[in-house]
Amino acid sequence: MxxxxxxxxxxxxxxxxxxxxxxxxxxxxxxxxxxxxxxxxxxxxxxxxxxxxxxxxxxxxxxxxxxxxxxxxxxxxxxxxxxxxxxxxxxxxxxxxxxxxxxxxxxxxxxxxAASAWSETGVGAAKKRLGTTATRQADGGWLLDGAKAFTTGAGIADLYLVLAQTSAPVDDPRSTYGSVGQSFFLVDARAAGVHPDLSLDLVGMRGSATGFLSLRECAVGADASLGPIGEAPRIIAGVRATGATLGAVSVGIAEAVLELTLRHLDSRGLLAAHATRHRMVELGSRVEAARAIVERAGALTSADPSMTTLHSKLFASAVGEEVALDAARLLSSAGYVAGHQLNSLLADARAVALMGPTDELCRELVAAPWA
The missing domain is CATH 1.10.540.10 (Acyl-CoA dehydrogenase/oxidase, N-terminal domain)
Structure with a gap:
């Protein structure tokens, strides 16, 4: 590269x-x-x-x-x-x-x-009340204790950005993601008390090293905190405003599905059929639309970049999965073979919707102003 x-x-x-x-x-x-x-x-x-x-x-x-x-x-x-x-x-x-x-x-x-370690089992997508805590020590450092789930890059990352509770959570109706009293910490993967676990057997994104990360009496220095203590929601909200979106992953998957499907249909002479060609045009148009909204999110040209970023993730992830499902129907029995690449791409497309912010949380964030 x-x-x-x-x-x-x-x-x-x-x-x-x-x-x-x-x-x-x-x-x-x-x-x-x-x-x-x-x-x-x-x-x-x-x-x-x-x-x-x-x-x-x-x-x-x-x-x-x-x-x-x-x-x-x-x-x-x-x-x-x-x-x-x-x-x-x-x-x-x-x-x-x-x-x-x-x-x-x-x-x-x-x-x-680097990798992010934010999610926890049972906390929910909004991460309002974390079980992972960071306690200030007499020397100014912090002691982290807890467990993270669905950490992409667990075991292969050299540095984790860990979200932890540093004080009692405060209910803030203005925050839909995270809560006041949470802070971020930069944690070296080699630090004592850091234990990755890749025992999760995922259906999709199987090479992403997504697993658990345990932090047991993990001592870090005072210089490990990133950003203001207790104000993680400010940083989280700012992430959306950057325009970087997981919808880009979905667009790439959809493009791979289109290419694979075209090769299959062409090799079997199936593109000669008028109806088949038109179905492929429809799939291509949906991918182009997903690419366009991802481009718009990255360009930061909308009135509210945060909302565009959320919409881009929602729309592109839906397109990625829908295009893969439609392609499976076009491939018929060929796509039903367990080892076919299309099945891996479909599983990967489904996984994007579950990655943070999950599509469920994206909808809540978009709808929050209407509540």
Whole structure:
């Protein structure tokens, strides 16, 4: 993969390697080390890092385009890339000078892969009352204790952005996601008390290393907190305003489904049928519409970028799943074979709707002003 100044692209040869990796992980359910090596050496991990720290200073539009293209070959790896970019962007926006100088250069070089650890079992998508706590210590540091679920990159990340409760939660009707009294912490994966668990057997995104992360009496320094203590909802709300969207993953998956379906139909002479050609045109139009709203989110040209970002995730994830289902009908019995690539893509498309913010939470956030 290559990143030129102001222009980001993914080499076709590397995309082919990532496709081969996706086929392996669809069977094994484990992160593919060869694909991770490609990602680390690609330069793409430096996409959101400011140029002053050795990165490429890419914004949401560039992130969405690159994530989408990686997703055409390997949706699992595109999720890992997206989460890394999200953490890097938060450090660039909210980090102290020392944190930026410490973390951003190695992130840009691919030496540090970052992941988010926000979700918890039983807490719900809105994450109002967390079980994971961070307790201030006499030396000014913090002691983290708790468990995170559905952490993408668990066990392969070098750095986790952990959401924890630092004081009693405060009910704030203005916040639909998170609550006052929650804070973010940058936690080294090698720190004592950090225990990843990849025992989850996922249907989709099987190569994303999505699993559990336990934090047992994990001591971090006073300099580990990111942003104001107790005000995590401010940071969370700001994420939506950036325009970076998981809808880009769905667009990439839908594009891969279209290409696969066209190859299948063409190889069997089925495109000669007028009705079949028109069905493919309809699918292509839906993918174009999803791509357009993802582009609009990244361009930040709407009156309310936060809402556009949420709509882009909702619309693109629905399109990704619907296009894969329609493609399965077009492939008929060929798509019913367990090992067919289409089934992996369909499972990956379904998974995007469940990734944070989940589609359910996106709807709540969009509808909140009407309550």
């Amino acid at each position: 290559s990143v030129a100044t102001g222009v980001t692209d993914v080499d076709s040869a590397d995309l082919e390697l990532l496709r081969e990796s996706a086929a392996r992980t669809a069977v094994s359910g484990e992160p593919d080390q060869a694909a991770l090596l490609v990602l680390r050496s690609s330069g793409l991990l430096g996409l959101p890092v400011p140029a002053a720290h050795g990165g490429h200073g890419g914004g949401a539009r560039e992130i969405n385009r690159v994530v989408s293209r990686v997703a055409t070959a390997n949706p699992s790896l595109s999720i890992v890339l997206f989460q890394h970019c999200a953490v890097a962007a938060r450090i660039a926006e909210w980090g102290t000078v020392e944190q930026q100088e410490r973390f951003l250069p190695p992130m840009a070089r691919g030496e540090v892969l």
